[in-house]
Amino acid sequence: MQNSNTGFETVLLSSLSKVFADGELEDKPCTSGTALRKEVFSFQLAYRSARLLKQVTVRLVSDILPNISVRTVGLVPSELPCYHDHDDNVLRSSPGLYPDPLLPLRFTAIEGSASFVSEAMNVYPAQWRSLWISVDVTEDMPQGSYPIRLTMEAETGEQLAEETFDLTVIGAALPEQRLIHTEWFHTDCLATHYKVDVFNEEHWSLIERYVQTAVRHGINMILTPLFTPPLDTAVGGERPTVQLVDVQKDGDTYTFGFARLLRWVELCRSSGVKYFEFSHLFTQWGAKHAPKIIAAVDGEAKQIFGWETDAAGEAYAAFLRQLLPELTGFIREHGLEGSCYFHVSDEPHLDHLESYGKASALVRDLLADFPVIDALSDYAFYEKGLVRKPVPSNDHIGTFIENGVPDLWTYYCCLQYKQVSNRFFNMPSVRNRMMGWQLYKYNIEGFLHWGYNFWYTQHSLKQIDPYRVTDAGGAFPSGDSFLVYPGEDGYPVESVRLSVFREALQDLRALQLLERLIGRERTLALVEEELLAPLTFTEAPADLSWLLRRRARVNALIREAAGQAV
Structure with missing residues (x-):
């Protein structure tokens, strides 16, 4: 959406897009998606203003408000984004500001309405930024379609932009994770950063x-x-x-x-x-x-x-x-x-x-x-x-x-x-x-x-x-x-990278569920559809649209195998 009066632009994007403040958006908009129960589904709202705006708020309207979180994608510096002999599958190789931390954005419920309104934030001129929206699809959430409406409003109350994402919940739950997964946990770094004694009560809480x-x-x-x-x-x-x-x-x-x-x-x-x-x-x-x-x-x-x-x-x-x-x-x-x-x-x-x-x-x-x-x-x-x-x-x-x-x-x-x-x-x-x-x-x-x-x-x-x-x-x-x-x-x-890797693990669990329903041979064939060569650890598609299409197809087959109405 583009507001010609204010020069304010918004675009809905998948969680796989990285929004750089000093770049143009290259990925296609993503306005809908499907999710299984026991999954966290994320998407983004990218926005850009022609001028500096202060005290901008975000209004969130949905029937599943308690299941939704909204965070701002922060920027952090990188002096060493890659080695000199990197491959071609990178977004950029120059030092600069990169999107990564998911910074909390506080919301307040509006009494008498199905909406939340965020704390005020600044919108900087001529920079693409994004909001990270996550939906915790619980095990008991009814299957069906759930529109999620997001509006951004100026300090005066003027509506700057409005976008609606349609999430369809499928009535099948992801199985429990079978993969053993470790990311090394450094307890000394917690004590050092927060300036607490090792294994005192505050350290244990951290x-x-x-x-x-x-x-x-x-x-x-x-x-x-x-x-x-x-x-x-x-x-x-x-x-x-x-x-x-x-x-x-x-x-x-x-x-x-x-x-x-x-x-x-x-x-x-x-x-x-x-x-x-x-x-x-x-x-x-x-x-x-x-x-x-x-x-x-x-x-x-x-x-x-x-x-x-x-x-x-x-x-x-x-x-x-x-x-x-x-x-x-x-x-x-x-x-x-x-x-x-x-x-x-x-x-x-x-x-x-x-x-x-x-x-x-x-x-x-x-x-x-x-x-x-x-x-x-x-x-x-x-x-x-x-x-x-x-x-x-x-x-x-x-x-x-x-x-x-x-x-x-x-x-x-x-x-x-x-x-x-x-x-x-x-x-x-x-x-x-x-x-x-x-x-x-x-x-x-x-x-x-x-x-x-x-x-x-x-x-x-x-x-x-x-x-x-x-x-x-x-x-x-x-x-x-x-x-x-x-x-x-x-x-x-949390970081964008942590959230996206969780999505990788959810894909794994969805594939395991599909295998249980239609067999491993058919599931493997689905994985490698549209590929010119078999998937390996060193040969994999670099196109995010391929992955989004494949996951949508996995979900559709799960719904079909479970005998659910579309």
């Missing part, structure tokens, strides 16, 4: 809020810091101590306390977490040292292991031989069998085969009843039996698929930026969401990523403000190191 947000977005496994995780830490450096297991050392004998770990488990379980991955037992990139471990020695807290510890030495081996039986006993005592996963060391390379092999052998028998997972790219680690459950990156997973490795996981990080799915700021959102379709085709069991809330520079050398520094201090392309921003009220601010 942990709970951030875990709950994670679970709402399909993150059902939580990185659990038995000891301070030896991740992205400079050799010889350290991260703030976040240790859930109490250790007491008396000569060569250790005793362990699990009270804090139990509180962690109970908090996470009550928030909906289903799986726990215990932090790595050896340092990153080679498993050559022990993580930082603090113990009570003669009544005084002392660091007993760390960078100075030879991982293959007898001292650390003796510690693990005492710890792991006690820990696995705790797991069994609290009914956590089948829910716990362990790590040896993150991202070992071929030149780490020997050191990783020694570390793996040290814990193999002690953890024989539990899955051990590690992110890595070289097939040799699995071929030699050094890791029972490899997590290959999505640009190296092909070798593992070709060799028939069962129950595969996958991951990506900053290095997976050519041809494969990822979620940097400068990548189109379809590249983020395509992962759901790839996970479905290859029956992937789990997905891992390292950055839920990493708010430090590379190697954890110093704290950053994620609203100003989005590339870990010039280390990784913006969008790699965190998915949520710290809110001033102690609640996380």
Whole structure:
């Protein structure tokens, strides 16, 4: 819609469009959609004014107002949007302001009417901006059509624009998520940013809020810091101590306390977490040292292991031989069998085969009843039996698929930026969401990523403000190191990327539902309709309209198979 009197423009867009303040809109308008029950459906209202307008409000009218949230898509800077040799499937490669944080917009109910009105906001001249509208389609929502009307009004009460989105709810619910999904949760970053003591009551409250947000977005496994995780830490450096297991050392004998770990488990379980991955037992990139471990020695807290510890030495081996039986006993005592996963060391390379092999052998028998997972790219680690459950990156997973490795996981990080799915700021959102379709085709069991809330520079050398520094201090392309921003009220601010990846997981669940109704062969055929080549992790459509058409077709077939009227 364009208001010729005020020079105000609005366009309804899908959630897969990225609206840049200094660019033109290139995607087609999206004015309707379908959703299943137990799904969160999102779309956008893009707007632009010819002049500065202050005190603009948004009026929302719908029969399902309690199920709708509206947020503004904020802008954050990116100095490193991509590496110099990026592929062509990016929106832009220049530094600048990128749309990402979903900033809360407060609404007030208007008494006697089916409408909400927002707090006032400024509209800047000659800039496209957008509102992010999400509908929580509950399990009991009646099927049918639900118009959602949005108007924007000037301070004088003049209507600047009006748009209506038609959402059709299908009377079938998404099945429960089967994929195991972890985004590494950095408890030390919460304590550092909010300036609270580790594991004091305020810190526990922060942990709970951030875990709950994670679970709402399909993150059902939580990185659990038995000891301070030896991740992205400079050799010889350290991260703030976040240790859930109490250790007491008396000569060569250790005793362990699990009270804090139990509180962690109970908090996470009550928030909906289903799986726990215990932090790595050896340092990153080679498993050559022990993580930082603090113990009570003669009544005084002392660091007993760390960078100075030879991982293959007898001292650390003796510690693990005492710890792991006690820990696995705790797991069994609290009914956590089948829910716990362990790590040896993150991202070992071929030149780490020997050191990783020694570390793996040290814990193999002690953890024989539990899955051990590690992110890595070289097939040799699995071929030699050094890791029972490899997590290959999505640009190296092909070798593992070709060799028939069962129950595969996958991951990506900053290095997976050519041809494969990822979620940097400068990548189109379809590249983020395509992962759901790839996970479905290859029956992937789990997905891992390292950055839920990493708010430090590379190697954890110093704290950053994620609203100003989005590339870990010039280390990784913006969008790699965190998915949520710290809110001033102690609640996380979600991102476009987090919301779109939840949509990827919803696509996966919808495909699994369709498979249950019409069979896997027909569902796979549907996935690859209109494609010139079979879908793989390195071959996928870049067109958002393809994905939107496919998902609409999936929903239509679900409705048809369930015998519902159109």
